Amino acid sequence: MILNPVDKTVSLGHNCGVVGIYSSEEQNIPEKLFYALFSLQHRGQESAGIAYRNRDELVVYKDLGMVSSVLSRYLGEGRQSTVGIGHVRYSTQGGNRIENAQPILVSCNKGDIALAHNGNISNAKTLTARLGSEGSIFQSTSDSELILHLIARSRQPDFEGALAEVLPQIEGAYSMVMVHERTLYALRDPLGFRPLYVGVKGSATVVASETCALDILQITDYRSVRPGEMIRVGPDGRRDEIVARSERLAQCVFELIYFARPDSYVFDESVHQMRKRMGAALAAADAVKADVVVPVPDSGNSAALGYAEAAGIPFEQGLTRNHYAGRSFIMPTSAQREFVVRMKLHPVKSVIEGKRVVLIDDSLVRGTTSRTLVKLIKDAGAREVHLRLTSPELKWPCYFGIDIPTRKELISNSMSPGQIAEHIGADSVVFLSIERLKECVGSSAKYCFACFSGEYPIAVRDRRDEE
Ligand code: SF4
Known part of the structure; x- marks a missing residue:
């Protein structure tokens, strides 16, 4: 994220x-x-x-x-x-x-x-x-x-x-x-x-x-x-x-996509290797021509490596993350939000200038931050920015421990990937499909995919009103 x-x-x-x-x-x-x-x-x-x-x-x-x-x-x-x-x-x-x-x-x-x-x-x-x-x-x-x-x-x-x-x-x-x-x-x-x-x-x-x-x-x-x-x-x-x-089992697939640390094992899987697999799966379904693959650090790193290896495109650290940036900002204006993103993530101009960039991130929630980030990368001189997400489109709330906004607020409920690309200023946006994600994790019967599919593994008694 x-x-x-x-x-x-x-x-x-x-x-x-x-x-x-x-x-x-x-x-x-x-x-x-x-x-x-x-x-x-x-x-x-x-x-x-x-x-x-x-x-x-x-x-x-x-x-x-x-x-x-x-x-x-x-x-x-x-x-x-x-x-x-x-x-x-x-x-x-x-x-x-x-x-x-x-x-x-x-x-x-x-x-x-x-x-x-x-x-x-x-x-x-x-x-x-x-x-x-x-x-x-x-x-x-x-x-x-x-x-x-x-x-x-x-x-x-x-x-x-x-x-x-x-x-x-x-x-x-x-x-x-x-x-x-x-x-x-x-x-x-x-x-x-x-x-x-x-x-x-x-x-x-x-x-x-x-x-x-x-x-x-x-x-x-x-x-x-x-x-x-x-x-x-x-x-x-x-x-x-x-x-x-x-x-049945319902292990949270988002632990593998984003939450867990890449050096951890969760659900008997190496998180790093699984994310590389997801990146490679994204590349396998992608015909985009690009010069560099750039992760949104840190959670995009492993997947970007997998994508770069599978696509035969160089991997580059095109964004620097400032680990000392504060975390409790809630900014009311888009200019202020852009500034917060600039404080946290900054493009490496020498990597990006004049390049067609594949940007790898884990998921897209409202699109607000991605829009700012794409602008920063384009301002740094990128010719094209193609956003690739290692999760499918997020459409449903989670009742099992993850804070996901309401359906109305999730961008994938109101826009197609093409519309999202236009909205955030990217040249294209592609999500990993649920089918390919299931192939990556091997035994899909062991996992929960409810925030993508809306098929909850158990009947949820106390559903949120705003759904
Ligand atoms: S709904 Fe999504 S975030 Fe929640 S447990 Fe299932 S896969 Fe994980």
Whole structure:
């Protein structure tokens, strides 16, 4: 995505990232959580937090902001512990408020519980209304809090019994980690919407949204948590079991297109190699004559390499990304928005001048940023700009953890690729087709494509009114 997320009105929002650690020997768990969350920063930049067992109590620290500013206090300090979880958040459900930061920590009739969740509960509205009518008071607008309410209200006497009762009630996407007393729990929903990995090093078991968070802790022995699986690891050992089943899978294909880091594995796929495959698939269906292939950094890099290799056109870093540009600008005028794009991405004139450019990006939401970017590249002297997208046309909202604008706002619902090209000033615009995307990911039955096709993998009870 071009801007991340400088302005939520023009780009897709990442979802969230989670991590959990249990160690049979005491170690500095908060510091390890910091490193893992730092690696997952791309999954959410609005808030960060950790919860860990500090002697006899579970403690939580969280705030709005990036991992380095919120959690650097945990670097180097010897906080010995055996269990903890962490979270980075991008607000998909509920706003960017401190109340919605995670982990959420509660003391209830089932004991002390801390929870960190990635995904969206797609029947949250229905469940919240039911609990509200039964007297529950919610402290946040995040749907993750629901899970804790359901656990607390369960008639089952213990935590695990309550969890078993609650899981069949929640629908949608959840890759989550919890600490109950001195035990770590990791769960992935039965359709497997969001990724989750588990690895082991010495006395420690670590769970994280992507393998880049395990790599940073030098963990090489890992596997994907299976859809519907619960991993429980604590003082009395580890137990892995399937606790929720589904007839089908619905792994989010957008994790591979855009959200995950290219050095990660998600859904047992190398993100970098998959994006190269998508770029090559775009090239295979493209007869455009061009001089250079230029990615919109960083998410377009791998796909542009694949396109360039397959098309036999040189790959060039024709755009420089300023990683220090601020991110919280919401600019009212197009001139100001253009300036924000200029601050973030800038053409390398020597690469672009006089050239026919194939510009590779991952997706097109409203077209606002692409229009500015095409103008910048043309102003830098490009003869032609041909925009190629590694996702199909985005037409439907997501109910499983990704912040996609309403149908009315998505440009592909009102314009054809030819009209979009005219609108953004490009010489042509081509999207990867759903069919070719399915060929790239191999087994399409394992993936969700609903934001392109409108065919949701489960019936969504609480659909948005504005659809
Ligand atoms: S609707 Fe789109 S973004 Fe949401 S889970 Fe499905 S593929 Fe991913």
